[in-house]
Structures are given as structure tokens and as C-alpha cells.
Amino acid sequence: MTDEKFRLVHSRGFSWYNFYQPASGEVDFLKKKFPFLHHLDLETCLATKTQRPKIEINPKYTFFVLHFPYLNKKGEEIKVAELDVFLTEKALITLSHEGFPFINSTFAGAAASIKKADNLLAQGPERLLFKLIRRGITRLSSLLDEIGLKVDEIDDMLFAGEERKLVGQIFQLRRDIIILKTSITPHIGIFTRLEQSTSPENKMAEYWGSITDNLGRLADRVENYRELIVGLSSTMESYLTYRTNEIIKILTIFSVILLPLTFITGLYGMNLASLPLANYSWSFGLIAFGMICLVVGMILFFRKKRWL
Numbered sequence: 443m444t445d446e447k448f449r450l451v452h453s454r455g456f457s458w459y460n461f462y463q464p465a466s467g468e469v470d471f472l473k474k475k476f477p478f479l480h481h482l483d484l485e486t487c488l489a490t491k492t493q494r495p496k497i498e499i500n501p502k503y504t505f506f507v508l509h510f511p512y513l514n515k516k517g518e519e520i521k522v523a524e525l526d527v528f529l530t531e532k533a534l535i536t537l538s539h540e541g542f543p544f545i546n547s548t549f550a551g552a553a554a555s556i557k558k559a560d561n562l563l564a565q566g567p568e569r570l571l572f573k574l575i576r577r578g579i580t581r582l583s584s585l586l587d588e589i590g591l592k593v594d595e596i597d598d599m600l601f602a603g604e605e606r607k608l609v610g611q612i613f614q615l616r617r618d619i620i621i622l623k624t625s626i627t628p629h630i631g632i633f634t635r636l637e638q639s640t641s642p643e644n645k646m647a648e649y650w651g652s653i654t655d656n657l658g659r660l661a662d663r664v665e666n667y668r669e670l671i672v673g674l675s676s677t678m679e680s681y682l683t684y685r686t687n688e689i690i691k692i693l694t695i696f697s698v699i700l701l702p703l704t705f706i707t708g709l710y711g712m713n714l715a716s717l718p719l720a721n722y723s724w725s726f727g728l729i730a731f732g733m734i735c736l737v738v739g740m741i742l743f744f745r746k747k748r749w750l
Contacts, residue, residue: 451552456563457533458570460549464488464537472528472535478502479528487526487537495628499639504529506632509625510542510578511585520585520618522625527571534567536574544577572649579656582626586663589618593670600678612675619671622664630657695750699740703733 451458461468469484483505486493498505506527511520523540536545552559562570592615599608637650710717710729719725744750 449549451549451559451563453552453556453559453563455532456567456570458549458552458563458567459533459535460545461535461537462541462546463539468537476503476528476530476533476535480505483528490539492522492524495625495632497632497635499635502530504636508575508578508629508632511582511622511625512540513585513588519614520621522621529567529571532567534570542578544581545574548574548577568646569649572646572653575653576656579653579660582660586622586660586667589615589622589667590663593667593674596671596674600674601681608678612671612678615671616668616675619664619668623661623668626657626661626664630654630661633657691749695744699737702736706733 449460449462451460459472464487466488469488472479472484473481478500480498480500483498486505486507492509493507495509496507506525506529508525508527509522510525511522513519514521523538523542525542525545526537528535538545548562552562562573592611596608596611596615633650633654637647637654640647640650706729719728741750
């Protein structure tokens with residue numbers, strides 16, 4: 443059954459409470475319903491600022507702060523949403539200030555169908571939490587696939603003359619990869635600890651171990667993407683430096699060629715009668731021919747030195 447006021451799904455003696463943007467009213471309800479929950483853990487759920495991922499194992503419950511990266515509405519950058527979880531023997535409590543489609547859709551399906559609620563809660567709240575986290579990991583894997591496509595796209599565009607556009611994309615992608623790394627890595631320790639604290643008779647240790655393995659593989663993928671994007675960034679920086687040096691070299695050669703020509707034209711632009719060849723009608727042609735010979739000679743010299 444479902445209770446819309448407290449966002450409750452109940453079946454077979456087990457309950458799932460799912461709160462979106464919890465306020466003091468929801469926290470007061472949880473204090474009365476579950477008096478053994480520590481008030482500091484409940485206050486953590488009210489904080490809109492993202493907390494660090496953690497696990498707190500208490501005698502009567504386990505408290506999780508989990509991070510799930512997601513693409514913003516424009517699909518341009520990765521954000522991190524926090525999910526707070528209380529796991530008790532008979533109930534699972536999830537609280538979030540961000541929308542989690544994979545949680546909300548699962549809850550809505552269980553609330554609308556007694557059969558789905560029975561299937562979700564038949565094996566207890568711990569197995570339900572495992573299913574939710576596994577679905578979150580599936581979404582995270584799809585997100586990493588998109589990151590991989592972006593890395594391949596940058597690799598293909600690296601020498602296509604779109605360096606200005608790529609600079610912003612590379613910096614954005616490096617930021618996204620750092621966010622993914624800092625979001626995934628702490629959870630490996632969380633679920634390793636949960637696996638070690640779960641009794642073998644419970645049979646959940648194997649399930650938490652699979653979560654740890656999946657997160658480890660995702661962390662390895664993120665590290666591979668990080669190395670790739672760092673390598674591409676270094677390659678692009680070297681390429682841009684080479685192009686800049688080539689441009690500076692060409693401009694320097696032009697400056698060196700024009701320097702003596704500027705001196706000669708400036709010298710004969712003083713209109714002094716005592717300048718050599720100033721009183722001859724053919725002096726302009728001779729000086730122009732000399733300037734052309736000077737330019738050709740300098741170009742040949744630069745080509746011989748392989749500077750041009």
C-alpha cells in the first residue's frame with residue numbers, strides 16, 4: 443500500500459519511505475516513527491549543501507550519504523546530486539533534494555501496483571537498496587559512455603582547425619571527469635566497509651561485493667578517460683605552441699626583410715641634395731633594383747638556413 447502524505451510504500455511487513463526535498467515536517471515524522479535515529483544524521487538530510495559521501499553503521503540502522511552524478515538539463519555539464527539513506531531492519535528511508543529519476547520511477551511503480559511493491563520489498567529493505575544502487579550504477583555507466591564519445595569526438599577534431607572551440611570543450615570535459623572521479627572513488631570504500639560488516643549468513647555481502655566491483659570498474663574507466671583527455675590536452679597545447687612559433691617565425695622574417703628596406707626608403711625620403719645618386723634621373727630605378735636584390739638575397743639566405 444502507499445501513503446502519499448509520508449511517501450510510503452508498505453508490503454510484507456517492510457516499508458519504503460521516499461522523501462523529496464525534505465523539510466522539518468518530514469524530519470519530525472521520522473523522529474517519532476524511528477526514535478533511534480540520531481538527530482545529527484537527520485539534520486544532515488535537511489542540508490541543501492552537498493555533504494561528502496559516507497557511511498555510519500549504528501546498532502539499529504545504517505546511514506548513507508551517497509552521490510550520483512548526472513547531466514544538467516542542457517546536457518552540457520555534470521552535476522552531483524546527494525541521496526541520504528537510512529537502512530533499518532524493517533524499513534528503507536531515502537531522502538533527496540534533487541530529482542532521481544531511477545528512484546522516483548521505481549517508487550511510483552511500487553505505489554501504483556501492489557504486485558510491484560511485493561516484488562521490491564519481498565526480500566527486505568537491504569535488497570531494495572541494492573536494487574536502487576544497481577540502477578544508479580547503470581545510469582552512471584551510460585553517463586561514462588557519453589563521456590567516452592566526447593573524448594573520441596575531441597580526438598577526431600584535434601587537427602581539424604577548430605582549436606579555439608576545443609579548448610573550452612577540453613576544459614569542461616576535464617572538469618566533468620574530476621567530478622566523476624571524486625564522486626565514484628569514495629563509494630568504493632563505503633561499500634567495501636558495508637560488505638565487510640555484513641554477516642555471511644545474511645548473504646548480502648556477495649551483493650555489496652558486486653557493487654564494489656562495479657564501482658571499481660567505473661573508477662578505472664574514469665581514470666582511463668582522465669589520462670586520455672590529459673594526453674589530448676597536452677598534444678593540443680604542443681600543437682598550438684608549434685603553430686604560434688611558426689607564426690612568430692614568419693612575422694620575424696618579414697620584419698627582418700622590411701627593416702633594411704624601411705631604412706633605405708627613410709634615408710632617401712629626407713630630400714637632401716647631398717644624398718648619393720640624388721641628382722640622377724635613373725636613381726629611383728637603381729635603388730628599387732638594389733632593394734629587390736636585397737630581398738631576394740635575404741630570402742635565399744633564409745631558405746639555405748631552412749628558416750623559411
